[in-house]
Amino acid sequence: MRLDRSVIFLAVAVLASALATLFEKSINPYYFQIIIYIGINIILASSLNLINGFAGQFSLGHAGFMAVGAYTAAVITTSLGVTRGSIFAIPVLALALLLAGLMASIFGLIVGIPSLRLKGDYLAITTLGFGEIIRVIVQNLDFLGAARGFTGIPKLANSFWVFSTAALVIFLIYNLVNSTYGKAFLAVRDDEIAAEAVGISSTRIKVVAFVTGAFFAGVAGGLYGHFVTYLNPMQFSFLKSFEIVVMVIIGGMGSIIGVILSATLLTILPEALRTVSQYRMVIYSLLLVIIMLTRPQGLFVRRRLFKRGSTPKTEIS
Amino acid sequence: MSLLEIRNLQVKYGAITALKGVSISVEPGQIVTMIGANGAGKSTLLRAVSGLIKACAGNVVFEGVDITNLPAHRVVALGISHAPEGRMIFANLSVRENLEMGAYPRANKGEIGHDLERVFSLFPRLKERFKQSGGTLSGGEQQMLAIGRAMMARPRMLLLDEPSLGIGPILVKAIFETIVEINRELGMTILLVEQNAHQALKIAQYGYVLETGHIALEGSAGDIARNEQIRKAYLGEA
Numbered sequence: 001m002r003l004d005r006s007v008i009f010l011a012v013a014v015l016a017s018a019l020a021t022l023f024e025k026s027i028n029p030y031y032f033q034i035i036i037y038i039g040i041n042i043i044l045a046s047s048l049n050l051i052n053g054f055a056g057q058f059s060l061g062h063a064g065f066m067a068v069g070a071y072t073a074a075v076i077t078t079s080l081g082v083t084r085g086s087i088f089a090i091p092v093l094a095l096a097l098l099l100a101g102l103m104a105s106i107f108g109l110i111v112g113i114p115s116l117r118l119k120g121d122y123l124a125i126t127t128l129g130f131g132e133i134i135r136v137i138v139q140n141l142d143f144l145g146a147a148r149g150f151t152g153i154p155k156l157a158n159s160f161w162v163f164s165t166a167a168l169v170i171f172l173i174y175n176l177v178n179s180t181y182g183k184a185f186l187a188v189r190d191d192e193i194a195a196e197a198v199g200i201s202s203t204r205i206k207v208v209a210f211v212t213g214a215f216f217a218g219v220a221g222g223l224y225g226h227f228v229t230y231l232n233p234m235q236f237s238f239l240k241s242f243e244i245v246v247m248v249i250i251g252g253m254g255s256i257i258g259v260i261l262s263a264t265l266l267t268i269l270p271e272a273l274r275t276v277s278q279y280r281m282v283i284y285s286l287l288l289v290i291i292m293l294t295r296p297q298g299l300f301v302r303r304r305l306f307k308r309g310s311t312p313k314t315e316i317s
Numbered sequence: 318m319s320l321l322e323i324r325n326l327q328v329k330y331g332a333i334t335a336l337k338g339v340s341i342s343v344e345p346g347q348i349v350t351m352i353g354a355n356g357a358g359k360s361t362l363l364r365a366v367s368g369l370i371k372a373c374a375g376n377v378v379f380e381g382v383d384i385t386n387l388p389a390h391r392v393v394a395l396g397i398s399h400a401p402e403g404r405m406i407f408a409n410l411s412v413r414e415n416l417e418m419g420a421y422p423r424a425n426k427g428e429i430g431h432d433l434e435r436v437f438s439l440f441p442r443l444k445e446r447f448k449q450s451g452g453t454l455s456g457g458e459q460q461m462l463a464i465g466r467a468m469m470a471r472p473r474m475l476l477l478d479e480p481s482l483g484i485g486p487i488l489v490k491a492i493f494e495t496i497v498e499i500n501r502e503l504g505m506t507i508l509l510v511e512q513n514a515h516q517a518l519k520i521a522q523y524g525y526v527l528e529t530g531h532i533a534l535e536g537s538a539g540d541i542a543r544n545e546q547i548r549k550a551y552l553g554e555a
């Protein structure tokens with residue numbers, strides 16, 4: 001998919017998600033909720049893929065950035081007092097989501113600059129710790145509802161907002177990783193010292209990846225809050241971060257389409273299992289184990305890295 | 318004025334002092350070689366010049382500008398490219414993308430296509446494999462790619478760390494010929510670190526012998542090649 005095709009993809013996806021709002025009322029609300037969660041998880045997993053998959057920096061704090069965005073957006077729309085159906089709903093939500101992303105990326109910068117010096121396990125633990133710190137802070141802030149939760153958020157997000165944002169994220173990441181600047185992300189992942197030797201500032205690349213990923217996690221958080229209308233710190237525990245990481249790993253680190261598919265699959269799977277068994281989480285975990293043992297490169301990645309004659313693709317189709 | 322002037326450079330790895338005050342200079346347009354046994358500090362010297370490690374004392378001056386301890390990506394932008402030991406190819410990028418990454422810091426992207434062609438004409442093998450991922454190339458091909466990638470930044474000075482390492486004799490000869498071509502045709506000054514002292518001294522104008530962190534000998538490449546002790550120690554003569 002070249003640039004022009006990615007523009008077509010974006011246009012079609014935005015149009016389709018706008019049309020989909022017409023049918024929201026006629027869908028079973030439970031299914032509709034799952035569909036919205038799929039869209040939000042696609043944003044979360046794709047943005048984490050930028051950090052973990054493309055730049056190769058193992059971050060375990062994505063739920064923290066999501067929380068920052070969720071609360072930021074909720075504070076903005078509730079303090080402006082917009083309600084669903086008001087003429088201000090659209091511009092206010094757009095502004096709230098933008099600020100949610102910005103606030104999350106500021107946090108990304110604060111966390112990223114000191115911790116991106118660390119590698120592998122150390123980075124994972126630092127980011128995990130950071131995510132938990134955010135949760136604990138929110139839990140103790142009264143104006144955010146503390147542990148009781150933040151209620152009364154207007155239900156402004158719908159399928160248009162969620163899926164056109166998801167499409168935009170995919171569009172941006174696709175074009176980034178196929179640009180020279182984006183290739184530098186892959187270079188840093190492959191060999192940081194060699195990247196430095198060819199003139200890439202690896203610190204800068206890592207921070208850019210981290211901040212951009214955090215931005216979209218923040219936007220996803222904002223969308224989430226304006227769909228469920230209620231926020232609670234426990235929604236953003238490290239379990240949520242793990243869930244997103246699993247989506248990236250199952251989809252295949254650095255595979256755009258793989259991560260979209262696995263975010264979809266791993267959102268549906270626990271729900272589908274709910275109807276068949278009380279042991280659904282056991283089955284779910286077993287499936288994860290089996291997938292990892294049989295397809296360590298990711299469920300949707302056709303070829304292994306390093307296999308002779310293959311050029312791993314960063315393509316959408 | 319020398320193109321590159323290193324004065325009394327010292328580098329430590331923790332408690333180990335790898336360079337104990339090294340001074341060398343490289344004249345513009347020349348091929349200068351640095352030979353020495355394993356662990357003498359040759360790679361360390363190149364890394365300190367290109368900014369991959371920090372020196373604890375001394376200076377590196379390039380074109381009259383003090384570049385001591387500048388970060389590596391700044392050094393590349395100033396005109397020094399390093400093809401590091403062990404090649405360090407981007408395994409998951411294609412040959413073409415590896416080469417394009419070499420041109421990453423260049424402000425003028427217009428002539429990248431032209432420079433790619435230039436690398437391909439020096440190393441036709443890379444052209445045949447330009448879509449293949451770097452990690453799947455043979456050792457010799459990776460070496461060509463490492464040199465080609467360093468050239469893509471259009472440096473005025475190339476630092477080559479053991480380009481003949483682990484490569485068969487026929488290809489070694491070809492690679493040394495290409496190094497001479499890069500030097501003559503493209504006017505790039507070359508600091509060549511080699512264990513293959515015999516070949517290196519043949520193509521270089523000037524040479525240094527590094528022994529456990531200090532310069533033991535320097536002189537014209539011919540003089541070094543004729544030196545009794547050097548012949549015994551590095552050229553494998555009894």
Ligand SMILES: Nc1ncnc2c1ncn2[C@@H]1O[C@H](COP(=O)(O)OP(=O)(O)OP(=O)(O)O)[C@@H](O)[C@H]1O
Pocket residue numbers: 330333335353354355356357358359360361362402512
């Ligand atoms: N990262 C490191 N940490 C600790 N010591 C190091 C490190 N790199 C090199 N050294 C030590 O510094 C000394 C010089 O190493 P260097 O790699 O510069 O040698 P060299 O001349 O390039 O050797 P070779 O010909 O084997 O490549 C050696 O004693 C080596 O063990």
Ligand SMILES: [Mg+2]
Pocket residue numbers: 359360361402478
């Ligand atoms: Mg060495």
